[in-house]
Every structure is written in C-alpha cells, then in structure tokens.
Amino acid sequence: MPPLMDMVSGEEQEAIAIDNVARFFQKGGLVAVGTDAMRMETRPQAVAMPLKEMQLLYKAMGSVREVVKAATINAARVCHLDRDLGTIEAGKKANIIAIRDPLDESFQALGHVEFVMNQGVVIKDRRA
Numbered sequence: 001m002p003p004l005m006d007m008v009s010g011e012e013q014e015a016i017a018i019d020n021v022a023r024f025f026q027k028g029g030l031v032a033v034g035t036d037a038m039r040m041e042t043r044p045q046a047v048a049m050p051l052k053e054m055q056l057l058y059k060a061m062g063s064v065r066e067v068v069k070a071a072t073i074n075a076a077r078v079c080h081l082d083r084d085l086g087t088i089e090a091g092k093k094a095n096i097i098a099i100r101d102p103l104d105e106s107f108q109a110l111g112h113v114e115f116v117m118n119q120g121v122v123i124k125d126r127r128a
Contacts, residue, residue, distance in 0.1 A: 014056065021060035031057065032078040033071040054107045064105055094120040098127070 008016070025031050033053055050071070057067045076086025084093050098115035101108075116124040 018056060018060045021057065025061050025066070030074055030077065031061065031066075031070045032074040033057065033067075034075070034078075051107055051110060054110075055105070058105045058107070064103055064107075067107075068103070 021031060033050055035050065054067050054071060057070055058064065061067060061070070073082060073086035076082040076084075085095060086092075088094070088096065094117050096115070096117040097113050099109045100112040100114050103109045113124065114126045116122070
C-alpha cells in the first residue's frame with residue numbers, strides 16, 4: 001500500500017500521482033485535463049495549473065498527442081459536452097487556438113497563442 005500523501009514530500013507525491021495516472025491510462029481509463037491540483041500541500045496557481053498538469057500528464061502518458069486529446073475531446077466527454085466541443089467538426093462550436101511554435105512535451109508553446117476563436121468569433125489574431 002502506498003504511503004499516505006501527507007507523509008511524503010511533494011516530489012514523492014508527484015511521482016505517485018504520475019504512476020497512478022500511467023496505470024489508469026494503460027488500462028484504458030479516460031484521462032482529461034482539469035483545473036484541480038495533483039498535490040494539495042501548496043495552494044494551486046490557477047494560471048499555470050493546466051500547463052503544469054499537461055507536463056505531468058506527458059510523464060504519465062508519454063505522448064503529446066494523448067495529452068492534447070486529454071485537454072480537448074476527453075475533457076469535453078467528461079463534462080458531457082462532446083456533442084458541441086472537443087473536436088473540430090461541422091456543427092460544433094468553433095473554439096480554436098493557434099500557437100506560434102510546434103507543441104512538444106514542455107507545452108511551453110501554449111504560452112504563445114497567436115489566434116483565438118471562441119464560439120466562431122475571432123477574439124485574438126496576432127498573425128497579421
């Protein structure tokens with residue numbers, strides 16, 4: 001049985017959480033990006049949380065593509081919104097971002113969003 005989370009360091013908590021998610025994912029579990037904290041000994045920082053969560057999910061899942069799916073279609077499925085969100089398809093709400101640089105396991109490119117469309121309306125466009 002793993003040690004209680006409050007009796008191990010933050011690094012150990014992170015390693016346990018990554019291992020748990022990896023085993024869940026390998027068994028076919030639906031992993032989705034959310035806004036809750038993986039470790040509770042520190043106050044969550046909402047602005048950086050999804051980026052950090054995606055970096056940790058990469059460690060557990062080993063694939064940028066799978067993490068992007070966790071942040072898009074899987075998140076929509078978990079919230080029962082996949083009829084309207086999560087993929088780019090005719091009839092769905094057009095919620096799209098475009099980033100400047102290629103996406104890699106650091107997910108730092110998400111800090112350089114060049115284009116945002118929300119429900120079909122362009123709200124940011126730095127491409128021009």
